[in-house]
Amino acid sequence: MSTNAPFAKMNGLGNEIIVADMRGRADRIAPKAAVALNADPATKFDQIMAIHDPRTPGTANYIEIINCDGSMAQACGNGMRCVVQALAAETGEKIFTFETIAGILNAEEHEDGLISVDMGEPRFGWQEIPLAEEFRDTRMIELQIGPIDAPVLHSPSVASMGNPHAIFWVDQDVWSYDLERFGPLLENHPIFPERANISIAQVTSRDALTLRTWERGAGLTRACGSAACAAAVSAARTNRTGRQVTVTLPGGLLAIDWREDDHVVMTGPAEWEFSGSFDPATGLWRRDRQDVA
Numbered sequence: 001m002s003t004n005a006p007f008a009k010m011n012g013l014g015n016e017i018i019v020a021d022m023r024g025r026a027d028r029i030a031p032k033a034a035v036a037l038n039a040d041p042a043t044k045f046d047q048i049m050a051i052h053d054p055r056t057p058g059t060a061n062y063i064e065i066i067n068c069d070g071s072m073a074q075a076c077g078n079g080m081r082c083v084v085q086a087l088a089a090e091t092g093e094k095i096f097t098f099e100t101i102a103g104i105l106n107a108e109e110h111e112d113g114l115i116s117v118d119m120g121e122p123r124f125g126w127q128e129i130p131l132a133e134e135f136r137d138t139r140m141i142e143l144q145i146g147p148i149d150a151p152v153l154h155s156p157s158v159a160s161m162g163n164p165h166a167i168f169w170v171d172q173d174v175w176s177y178d179l180e181r182f183g184p185l186l187e188n189h190p191i192f193p194e195r196a197n198i199s200i201a202q203v204t205s206r207d208a209l210t211l212r213t214w215e216r217g218a219g220l221t222r223a224c225g226s227a228a229c230a231a232a233v234s235a236a237r238t239n240r241t242g243r244q245v246t247v248t249l250p251g252g253l254l255a256i257d258w259r260e261d262d263h264v265v266m267t268g269p270a271e272w273e274f275s276g277s278f279d280p281a282t283g284l285w286r287r288d289r290q291d292v293a
């Protein structure tokens, strides 16, 4: 019988996150435990951010990212901000380094409570996204959906923040597109051998864009931090914006800075909702003693 592990139910601009504290444990969260947590409305999530011990002693804690469909992800910007807020509250530290499957991430909680995460360098090579066939110019690839002679969405930019993103540029309000219908078709399109996060982006000025995302492995979410990064670098690459943009998502705003050193820094809030503990083998959980109001 495994002992319970602490968790915090949080969100990053409405992207539903569970931060699971797996430090000091040799086990991992079982797929069926993730399914069980997601089936309970109180703990329904878009991603679980599992904090593990360093893979090599003396190095950074390893963060495992699990989508609500059970698939593993290489990046989660909103989730990383939640991890930073949880650990800053626990330790009083403000500067953090983490290891993920995609590499080392540095992060900082600022005095105003906002959190910056260095999401690393974007990748643009077709094999890095990855795509199933060669495209020399990933600023715009041949992909469309809808009637052949009048596609609804077409010619996306593609980029990787460790995870794959396709950004479709639109001129109308991002809410006027049936992303719930087109998202899963594009997420699972054969051009994306590892599937992809699908975003619709409307550029509103040289330093602002609006974004909606159908997430790989999670569907429509209220915010996708790595998509905001992918959209920002793609907008800059296609000369739609500069390298510093404000991204408006359904859940709120993120500031993205594609620095001259090629690192993409995302800044935004995180929100704690409640704490509890759960069995990583089954997903059975209980809430911590109700916080005294």
Ligand SMILES: N[C@H](CCC[C@H](N)C(=O)O)C(=O)O
Residues within 6 Å of the ligand: 015, 046, 047, 067, 072, 073, 074, 075, 076, 077, 078, 079, 163, 164, 197, 215, 216, 217, 218, 221, 223, 224, 225, 226, 227
């Ligand atoms: N669904 C994404 C992972 C979570 C991304 C998103 N929640 C974020 O804030 O970056 C994927 O499978 O690549």
